[in-house]
Amino acid sequence: MDELLAQFVIEARELTQQAAEDLLAIEREPGNRERLESAFRALHTLKGSVGLFDLAPMQSVLHSAEDALGKAVNDGSEFDADRLDPLLTIIEWIDQCVLNLERSGTLPSGATAAAIALAKSVAPDSAMAWNALPPVAPSLLPQWARDLFAMHAGSGKARLVALRYSPSPDCFFNGDDPAALMAAVPRLLFARLSTREHWPDAGAFDPFRSNLIFEAVSDANRQEVEAIFRLIPDQVVIVAQSGPAPARLQEGKPGEQSSRTIRVEAGRIDAIMAIVGELITAKNGMSTLVSQAQVEGGVALARSLAGAQQGFDRLVGQLQRAANGIRMVPIGETLRRLPRLVREISGQTGKPLEIEISGSETEADKAIVDGLYDALLHLIRNAVDHGIEEQDSRSMAGKPPRGRISVSARQIGYHLELRIADDGRGIDPELVLAAALSRGLIEREEAAQLSPEQILDLLFRPGFSTASAVTEISGRGIGMDAVRATVRRLSGTVRLSSEPGRGTTATLILPTQFALTRIIIVDVAGEQYGIPMDVIVETARVPASAIVAVRSGEAFVHRNRTIPVLRLGNLVGRPAQQRSEELVLIVDYASLAIGLVVDRVGERFETVLRPPIGLLKVVPGIAGTTVLGDGRVVMVLDPEALAA
Incomplete structure (x- = not known):
């Protein structure tokens, strides 16, 4: 472009x-x-x-x-x-x-x-608006117009009009005569012809297809020139110049404050982030060198390396924060589009609506801010179609006639929390369960064990819908699983809460930054894997006798919660022998806690998570890869996908 x-x-x-x-x-x-x-x-x-x-x-x-x-x-x-x-x-x-x-x-x-x-x-009285437009600054003119004006700089004319007429290739069939139109332009000073495309061979020449572009200069006023082309405004561009063109743009006067904002191509920022990632990997490698020096007895060398490492850590940390800051933008860039969406939906449904937005100044990585709109679109459409009642029903329930949607954003630690709430009828858990059972999404035995939060989580199953009819607003029941898929791509989670008769709230938890991921290394049957620390609630040592069989799986009770157990060794095809006491990572995803059994917990560090490529792209449960300090590549797992 x-x-x-x-x-x-x-x-x-x-x-x-x-x-x-x-x-x-x-x-x-x-x-x-x-x-x-x-x-x-x-x-x-x-x-x-x-x-x-x-x-x-x-x-x-x-x-x-x-x-x-x-x-x-x-x-x-x-x-x-x-x-x-x-x-x-x-x-x-x-x-x-x-x-x-x-x-x-x-x-x-x-x-x-x-x-x-x-x-x-x-403007009912006028099909097109062809009033005189303000003269275009010579320094901003298209190149073809500048060339034409330059050719007549010595004409002594104070005001000139340049035009570029590109007749439609099918203009003759529309009754247009390009040559006659150009001849009708008043007070022409200069005209020239060029071709839109190279002329074809004689055998392929079509005499009924226009291939010409007309350019001309006139000292008539702009309105007179525009009147000639009033029926074909899409085929002509006309610009006026008032006074002689300056040789160059004026420079700022001494002491004037210039703009401190520049536009930077996203690819250049991504390149900086890639370099930062390589530096962080190199920084992590220095820890290994320090450890080796200590083991091999080089105390003085180890101290020197440790001192150099501290300085390196400090500089890389500063560079990392500066690079991350470049990509941070207010979430208001996405939220400001929502009032137009709500107004459009209000007109389509006939439901009076209002929206309240807060926390627009909260910042996150630009990729996250840009990627959120589709999820917000689905959530708001579902809120209006399934949640907000008709005006008569709201009046009977003692609610204001206008349905209310509120969107709030805030930063919690390294995370962005985004809440989308409505004051509609809420979600009936019994209706959700009945719909899930009728569609064969769950068995009756499983349904009896579900908590209220888990029942609402069924709404995110692919193909789930409680709608009795397809509507233009919420579609065919694919909205909520599309929301979760979008949020997962942004490394976030989404959960629902609802109170029948009072409304529903969707809470999105996303990282504020994409660049770095905090991971913990775990050992399983002699192999090492990474687990994102953001999803780990705590680690616990659980007696093997406390882990009991539940149907086809296992579970244990922790802090008055029943937590299903997944043995990471079994999941990766390296089953380990059971011990008298198991080391369990308690992972929390979308209000569902899972216990992940591992052999040992290793180091924790920040790293750049590289997306899976090649064969790894089709392997479920892999979030990406990273490089350890000693150069080894480690797969970073996605616990939620493993549990699915």
Whole structure:
């Protein structure tokens, strides 16, 4: 993608998001002048940026939207909520155009027709908005326009208009005559022709297909030139220059504070993180060297190495924290998209809704923040479709007529806790159990043993649904297992809690950083494996007699909880002999505790977890690999996947 277009895509997303937030705020407070002016400024800025490219449909629609907001700004009238819908629809369409530009560099098919309809929705008297646009700064002009203006720099004309007309290949079948249109441009100073593609061989030449691009300079005013092409705005880009172009951009004056923010390509940050990971592996290796020096009797050497290791640890730690900080962004970047989603769902379902968001300033790794939206989308859709009652039912239950969804974020240690709560009807455990039994997801004997938390956890089973019909909002019952799959990919967990009649809360626990994982090394039958420390609640020594058979498995009672037991040796194909006392790692995942029996617990350290590759990608229960200080590669296990 062209560098200028890539920059435009980034800025366009920020501006459409700002405009949408302002409009949604106006819906709640119709008299909020500050928000109205902010939305106007965002659309005005975006329209100016669009003018740098051959994106006439986008520009015309934005011009119409800007006019609609501008009238309210200028006459001081209250912007009623009924006028918001077409503006929000325009913003959604602009978002789709920006996405298409990012993917293919072009607008979606049918952009011109869509632009005409959208422009009419906010300006019924005009199919397209072709009012004069502010002159484009010469330093920001497209290269072709700068070349044309440079050719006529000595013409003595104070104001010039450059145009680039790319007729549709099928223009002749639409009744267009490109040569006649160009001849109609008033006061032409210069014109030139080029081809869109190389001319084909004579045998493949199609005389009814246009392959021309027209470029020209005129000293007519912009409105006169635009009038010639008013029926084909998507095929022409017109820019005006006021005054001579400066030789270069002005430099900042002495003493002025320059911006301290720069945009950095994500791949460059990832490269820095990879180097940090290699440094951490090298740092861990120094511990092995110190131990070897001590064993071999080199006390002085061991002390020297230990001193060097401390300095190395300190510097690597500082570099690690600085590199992690680069990737940290506020979770508000994702949460700010939710009000638009809730408003859309409210319109689809007819259920009045409101959303409250807190903790937007909480930071996490950018990959985590970006990856959360799909999970939040499913959770909110399910909350509205299955949880929030109809308005009449809410009134009978003594609840406010508007359903309420709250989303809160906070940091707890090295983790991000995200809660999504609704004040709907809640979840009936009996209904969940009945649905699970009818679909054959569990046996009746197993159902009788489930705790309330485990019953709610059934909702995450693939294909589970209590819905009696498929809806556009929540789909075909795949929402909740999709949530867990998404959260697992982000190295997190999700759990549900509910109170019938009062609402449901989904709690997501995720790491704040992806770069490093704290692991503990365990020995099993002479082999070593890594276990993420974040999932380990405690270690316990349990008498073998306390571990009893339960159906096809084993379990023991610990702190008044029945905990199922998994013997890691059996899982990895290296069963160990039972001892009089077992060493058990108690792992907690999604409100379900599991006891993992191992032979010995070894060192603990932070490391970069490399994703499984090759054959390991298809082996269940492997979260990744890491390199120990002595160079050995160790598989890091995923206890939840092992228990599945």
